[in-house]
Amino acid sequence: SESAHQQQAIGTYTYQKMNTSSDAQTVQPPPLPVEWTQINKDESCGRPYRIPSDAMEYSQDETEVCIVGTAGKKITYMGRDLLKTCPKVERLILRSHLIIKMEGLDTDDSKMELLELYDNQIEALENLDDVGPNLRVLDMSYNMIRDMMPVSLCPNLVELYLANNKIKTMTGLSSLVKLKKIDLGANRIRVMEESELSGLPDLEELWLGKNKIERIGGISKLSKLRRLDVQANRLTSVDNLEGQNLTLEELYLSHNAITVEGLGGLSLEFPNLSTLDISRNRLTNTIPISHLTSIEDLWLSGNEIKDFESIESLSNLGNLGCVYLEYNSIGDDFEYRKKVKQIMPSLNQIDAVPIRPSGFGDVSSIASRKVTGVLKPGISSSVEQLRDLQAQAIDLARSQEAEKKQAD
Incomplete structure (x- = not known):
C-alpha cells in the first residue's frame, strides 16, 4: 500500500510519495490576496x-x-482638510x-471647544496652535x-485628560489657570511637580492613580481641591494635605504600602471628607x-x-x-457581618452587600425578634447571604428551644 509524507519548506510545499517509482514533486502555493499584504502598512506601503x-x-x-x-x-487619518x-x-x-x-486642525476661526481623540495610536500632541486657545476640554x-x-x-482648558499614555514628567500646566480637572492616571510620573500645580487656583480634581509617585506633594496652594486620587502608586505615608483640610471630599489611596504610622497626615479634621x-x-x-x-x-x-x-x-x-x-x-469570622454592624450601628452596607431590615439592620433587636419557624426567602448562594442564612437558622433554633422550655 502507498503511504504519503508531507514536508513544509519556506515558500513551498513538498509532497513525497514513498515508493520507488516516483520522484519528489514540488508545488508552489497560490498567491496571497493583494489586500492581505497591505495590513498594518504605512501610507507609502x-x-x-x-x-x-x-x-x-x-x-x-x-x-x-x-x-x-x-x-x-x-479611521486611520484625520485628513489635512x-x-x-x-x-x-x-x-x-x-x-x-x-x-x-x-x-487637519488648521483654521483662522476655530469654534472648537472639545477635542477628543481617546483610544488611538497618537504619539505626539501637535497642531494645536489654531484650535488650542478656544478649547475647554481636551481628551487624549x-x-x-x-x-x-x-x-x-490651550490656556482656556477646564478639563484635561491624558490618562494611559507614556508621560514621565508633568509639564505645560503652570499657565492653565482655568483648569478644574486633570487626569494623568496610568502614566509613568514619579513626582507631583509643585512648579506645575501651584499655579492652578481653581483645580478641583486631580487624578494620578497608577503612576510611580512616592510622596504626595506640590498641592499646598490647591485650595479648592475636592478629589485627589493617588491610588496604585508607591506611597508609604500620607503627607502634605494641610492645604486641603477644609475642601477635600474624596481621597483615594488604595494599592499602596501605607502603614498605620503613615496615616499621620490625616490628623487634621477634614470636615467635608465623605469618601476615603x-x-x-x-x-x-x-x-x-x-x-x-464626616466619612x-x-x-x-x-489590609x-x-x-x-x-x-x-x-x-x-x-x-x-x-x-x-x-x-x-476578620472577614473569616462566622459572625463577621453581625459584629461589624454592632461596632458601627449607622451602617446600611457591609462590603458589596446592603444590610436588609431582615438581616443585620438592627442588631439590638435580634435577641427579641420572634421567629415564626419559616426562613426568609430570597437567599442566594453568595458567601455573605449564606452567613445571613446561618444566623437566621441559629436564631430559629434558639427561639424554638426557648418556646419548648416555656411549654414545659
Missing part, C-alpha cells in the same frame, strides 16, 4: 487611507462630529480608531504620548482615622486587620453608611 468623512456623512454646518470606531469603520469639511464644529470626537497623527487618553508640554497652547479609600495597604488598625466623623464611605479591604478590637475606633463615625472590610482576617 499602502496603509488604508480612511478619513472621518469616509466613516460617517456630515455637513459643513455640523456643530458636533462624533465617530466611534467600535461601531463601524476605523478636516476643519474645512466641518468649519463650525464645536465638539470633535474621534474615539477608538487607528489615527497616528494630529492633523489611551494613546502613546510622551510629552505633554503642548497643552500650554485606603484598601490594599498595610493597616493593622483604624485609630488614625477615628476622628474623621460616609470607607474602604479598608485587603492586615486581624481582630474586631482593631476597628473598635470606627464606632465614632456616626455618619458611616458603607464600609468595606473584606479580604482582612
Whole structure:
C-alpha cells in the first residue's frame, strides 16, 4: 500500500510519495490576496487611507462630529482638510480608531471647544496652535504620548485628560489657570511637580492613580481641591494635605504600602471628607482615622486587620453608611457581618452587600425578634447571604428551644 509524507519548506510545499517509482514533486502555493499584504502598512506601503468623512456623512454646518470606531469603520487619518469639511464644529470626537497623527486642525476661526481623540495610536500632541486657545476640554487618553508640554497652547482648558499614555514628567500646566480637572492616571510620573500645580487656583480634581509617585506633594496652594486620587502608586505615608483640610471630599489611596504610622497626615479634621479609600495597604488598625466623623464611605479591604478590637475606633463615625472590610482576617469570622454592624450601628452596607431590615439592620433587636419557624426567602448562594442564612437558622433554633422550655 502507498503511504504519503508531507514536508513544509519556506515558500513551498513538498509532497513525497514513498515508493520507488516516483520522484519528489514540488508545488508552489497560490498567491496571497493583494489586500492581505497591505495590513498594518504605512501610507507609502499602502496603509488604508480612511478619513472621518469616509466613516460617517456630515455637513459643513455640523456643530458636533462624533465617530466611534467600535461601531463601524476605523479611521486611520484625520485628513489635512478636516476643519474645512466641518468649519463650525464645536465638539470633535474621534474615539477608538487607528489615527497616528494630529492633523487637519488648521483654521483662522476655530469654534472648537472639545477635542477628543481617546483610544488611538497618537504619539505626539501637535497642531494645536489654531484650535488650542478656544478649547475647554481636551481628551487624549489611551494613546502613546510622551510629552505633554503642548497643552500650554490651550490656556482656556477646564478639563484635561491624558490618562494611559507614556508621560514621565508633568509639564505645560503652570499657565492653565482655568483648569478644574486633570487626569494623568496610568502614566509613568514619579513626582507631583509643585512648579506645575501651584499655579492652578481653581483645580478641583486631580487624578494620578497608577503612576510611580512616592510622596504626595506640590498641592499646598490647591485650595479648592475636592478629589485627589493617588491610588496604585508607591506611597508609604500620607503627607502634605494641610492645604486641603477644609475642601477635600474624596481621597483615594488604595494599592499602596501605607502603614498605620503613615496615616499621620490625616490628623487634621477634614470636615467635608465623605469618601476615603485606603484598601490594599498595610493597616493593622483604624485609630488614625477615628476622628474623621464626616466619612460616609470607607474602604479598608485587603489590609492586615486581624481582630474586631482593631476597628473598635470606627464606632465614632456616626455618619458611616458603607464600609468595606473584606479580604482582612476578620472577614473569616462566622459572625463577621453581625459584629461589624454592632461596632458601627449607622451602617446600611457591609462590603458589596446592603444590610436588609431582615438581616443585620438592627442588631439590638435580634435577641427579641420572634421567629415564626419559616426562613426568609430570597437567599442566594453568595458567601455573605449564606452567613445571613446561618444566623437566621441559629436564631430559629434558639427561639424554638426557648418556646419548648416555656411549654414545659
